[in-house]
Amino acid sequence: MSADKHLQSWQERFEMAEAMQPLLGKLYRNQGVEVVVYGKPLLNASTIEIIKAHRLVRRHVGEKLRLRESFPFVQALSKLAVKQCKVDIGKLAVNYWRDHTDVSEIENYMAKELADAIDHADDVAPRDVVLYGFGRIGRLLARLLIERTGRSNKLRLRAIVLRGGKKGDLEKRASLLRRDSVHGPFNGSVEVDEDNNAIIANGTYIQVIYANSPDEVDYTKYDISDALVVDNTGIWKDEAGLGLHLKSPGASKVLLTAPAKGAIKNIVYGVNEGDITPEDIIVSAASCTTNAITPVLKAVNDKYGIENGHVETIHSYTNDQNLIDNYHTADRRGRSAPLNMVITETGAAKAVAKALPVLAGKLTGNAIRVPTPNVSMAIISMNLNAETSKDELNEYLKDTALQSPLQNQIDYTDSTEIVSSDLVGSRYAGVIDSQATIAEGKRAILYVWYDNEFGYSCQVVGVMQTMLGLTTLSLPA
Structure with missing residues (x-):
């Protein structure tokens, strides 16, 4: 040509x-x-x-x-x-x-x-959503909800709840929504309504509410009713703490964007969202790592069976670590995050069992925090019940990523040049790096990239839709 x-x-x-x-x-x-x-x-x-x-x-x-x-x-x-x-x-x-x-x-x-x-009955009423907390995940959830703005949108962001605001707080919050050092500028316009304490983003009117406890807010004052409150703070993780949200008029359900304690269901969208019933009023969307590894583990277990395994997470640093050496209640997390690799614990391997009970007791896990701001990797080492090879395992995982019910959770790359920054903004729970796959006999090691912020937030939106009964017909079947 x-x-x-x-x-x-x-x-x-x-x-x-x-x-x-x-x-x-x-x-x-x-x-x-x-x-x-x-x-x-x-x-x-x-x-x-x-x-x-x-x-x-x-x-x-x-x-x-x-x-x-x-x-x-x-x-x-x-x-x-x-x-x-x-x-x-x-x-x-x-x-x-x-x-x-x-x-x-x-x-x-x-x-x-x-x-x-065609002429599908549009009789499902829009549902109100409140973001309780507006940190990394809260702001990305806001972006994902706002990009769906329109008359036909059924999942409507109505408010964000923050702890006591000082002068200039509203503009600073809006600025953090406009600009993101990792994910880039907001795709649209963000305005501040100081008189009414609100942020208007691409036509979405978001009430900003200040409160120090989940049970302090009366959402009905803002014409918000039957709302799903998405708790992004990570402060409350059990039924007693998260149940405080339900004492606020206008709130009807709660979703935690972190692993929950006790009997609260931990949901990995694409794997066990079918476990959510209309009676479930408090649900957890598990962790970013649990969401990244569970779909892959399910796929492997479905075909080969997993005898046991270990998950090592190479995880970008988070806001829970210190920028410079300073006191921290957790071991090692007080050391400077941008300067060190920090060994820490992760509950992700054990948490898999809550979404995929067949793997209960079969996995161990650990984590290393590294000096990158976003995108992590899970190295999954497994002993299988059946033999395989690198080519066979990769071909199966590629087909799973392209054709299976897990195609919206698992992505697959055969690039020999891909690095972590290439995965910023990935909407998948995890991305198989096929070039790094190791498999021989009944031993297999998989390398799974994941955007621990944005990819996880996409998973959370899926759980939100399921909790509110807003599942979408997908065609062709």
Whole structure:
């Protein structure tokens, strides 16, 4: 292909992606239809992100999906009365072009494939969400909830609760939402309403409430009712402490973004969210590490069986450590986080058993905090019940990442150059680094990257939706 043809091809893809954007936006804002390409979300995607999503189709089916081949499906979708669903135009387009050579039957094909979502009754009321705490996870959850802003959005961020505010606090909180040293600038506009103590982000009105205890707030004063309170503080981890939230008028359920103590269910979205019942009013979304390793462990155990194993977490430092050497109640965490590797404990290996009971008592774990601000790695060493090889295990995990019910939790890379910073912003619970896999006989070691902030927050949103009964129809099945 000549240089001019390369440029012409790129321009065609770019223009097609630009033409898709308004259609994708209207489908979500007006009809609650989220469009994906083999699981890759296109909601608020840039033109380059749309092009990249199409390039990844080759990994799934071994051949390209051109934007000119998928664009007619977006057009057809925009003409159908589909509501409140997730539609994979990548799968629809690939399946169609295997049996057809022209566009004449696309609208009929789409109507047939999406019949379950056409004129789908939109009778589920929007639900209120309150973020109790506004640290690293709280602000990322806010970003994820705000990106879904629209008339059809059912998960509505209504308030954030903070401890006693000083003068200038509101503007500082808004500034932290606007700018993030790790995840970059907020995608949109953030305004401050000083008179009403609120932050307005991309049209989402967020009431800022100051309180020193979970039971001090009357949410009904702010027209908030039947709300899910997401506790990001990590201060309260048992039923007694988290139950304080339920004493506040307007709060009906609580989700903890940390491992819980006692009999509270620890949920890893994609693995055991089916354990959540309408009667569950306090639930935990477990930890970032537990979310990263449990889907992978489930996949391996389903095929090979796990006799026992050890998980070593190479974890970015967190706000619980000191920047410089200073007193800390925990062992070693008082030493300077940006200057040291710090051995510390993790309960993630034991916590796996709460989400995947078949592995109870089979795993040990430890952690090393390292001088990076985000993205961690779990090294999972296992003794299996059946023999395998590196190639066989990798092929199975690749298929799991691309085709299985765990495809939204597990990603897979065969890059020989990938490093931690490349995974910032990954929406997956964990990413298999296939080049590092070691397997021989019944011994296997897997290296799993994870964005311990953003990837985990995406998992939390899934648990939120499940708790509130806001599950989405995904098509094609």
